[in-house]
Amino acid sequence: MSEKRWIPETLFDDLGFRMSFEVERVLYEMQTEHQHLVLFEHKFFGKMLMLDGATQITKRDEFIYQEMMSHVPIFAHGNAKDVLIIGGGDCGIAEEVLKHKSVKRLTQVEIDASVVEFSKEHFPEFTKPVFADKRFESVIDDGMKYVARTNRRFDVIIVDSTDPQGPGKVLFSQKFYAACQRCLTPGGVMVTQNGVPIFQPSELVSSVRKFRKLFADGSCYVAAIPTYVGGHMAMGWATANRKLRQIPARMIAERYRKAGSFSTKYWTPEVHVAAFALPRFIAEHVARAG
Numbered sequence: 315m316s317e318k319r320w321i322p323e324t325l326f327d328d329l330g331f332r333m334s335f336e337v338e339r340v341l342y343e344m345q346t347e348h349q350h351l352v353l354f355e356h357k358f359f360g361k362m363l364m365l366d367g368a369t370q371i372t373k374r375d376e377f378i379y380q381e382m383m384s385h386v387p388i389f390a391h392g393n394a395k396d397v398l399i400i401g402g403g404d405c406g407i408a409e410e411v412l413k414h415k416s417v418k419r420l421t422q423v424e425i426d427a428s429v430v431e432f433s434k435e436h437f438p439e440f441t442k443p444v445f446a447d448k449r450f451e452s453v454i455d456d457g458m459k460y461v462a463r464t465n466r467r468f469d470v471i472i473v474d475s476t477d478p479q480g481p482g483k484v485l486f487s488q489k490f491y492a493a494c495q496r497c498l499t500p501g502g503v504m505v506t507q508n509g510v511p512i513f514q515p516s517e518l519v520s521s522v523r524k525f526r527k528l529f530a531d532g533s534c535y536v537a538a539i540p541t542y543v544g545g546h547m548a549m550g551w552a553t554a555n556r557k558l559r560q561i562p563a564r565m566i567a568e569r570y571r572k573a574g575s576f577s578t579k580y581w582t583p584e585v586h587v588a589a590f591a592l593p594r595f596i597a598e599h600v601a602r603a604g
């Protein structure tokens with residue numbers, strides 16, 4: 315019996331640290347126009363997508379990140395009708411956003427058509443309901459070009475990007491955040507995938523510093539996602555409305571009740587509020603951003 319293949323996550327090679335996954339079956343592997351893509355079966359995490367050596371999504375723990383990147387900004391905003399997702403080609407976040415009946419229109423701008431096509435085949439639990447929903451619009455484009463050109467305005471912008479390498483690098487730039495700010499309605503909120511502070515502190519500090527040049531309130535909230543290894547993951551937070559981060563759990567609970575108390579596996583009104591209580595070392599990074 316031949317040795318099973320192990321696929322390493324190489325994101326933290328420069329730190330001398332690797333997480334590796336024993337592969338049951340490779341479902342697809344190719345160099346796309348933009349990045350190296352491998353989709354495989356893992357005996358514990360189920361189906362997994364990796365792009366350029368970084369874990370993007372696993373069936374086992376995707377719900378944590380997808381719920382926190384969608385329900386926190388939408389319930390904090392309280393009246394989000396027009397939502398934009400940059401990246402997010404697996405449609406996991408889109409599926410969560412569309413649980414909000416108050417959302418009238420959802421646009422997803424993904425640079426790599428292959429990611430969307432594979433997800434239609436391998437993550438139908440997300441893509442089927444999403445592509446069947448009339449409110450959903452899928453755009454294949456570079457997120458930077460889209461926000462620089464569009465004359466539409468959004469109440470919530472969710473940047474579900476890869477890490478600041480390859481095609482994702484521009485999505486951590488000042489010009490990208492400035493273009494997103496231009497596309498937000500007054501009091502709108504932007505959230506971003508912002509890495510794991512224990513391994514990627516400068517990524518967080520640099521984004522929050524850029525947010526604060528554009529928005530009255532720039533910070534982050536956290537959640538722990540097992541396959542985004544390293545403990546807390548930071549989700550960037552940027553808005554002109556300082557109050558959005560201080561809404562009490564009972565008011566979030568009231569908004570959740572009005573939204574029909576749809577099913578979640580991680581997000582709750584209490585977890586929502588607690589996610590902004592940052593552990594001291596992360597709070598110090600955010601404070602360092604000036």
Ligand code: SAM
Nearest residue numbers: 401402403424425426429456457475476481482
């Ligand atoms: N949650 C994952 C994470 O935290 O690493 C990200 C998941 S999602 C699959 C990331 C998506 O961002 C990928 O499909 C990638 O193609 C897309 N992406 C990267 N750069 C982009 C860009 N400049 N414009 C639009 N989409 C981009």
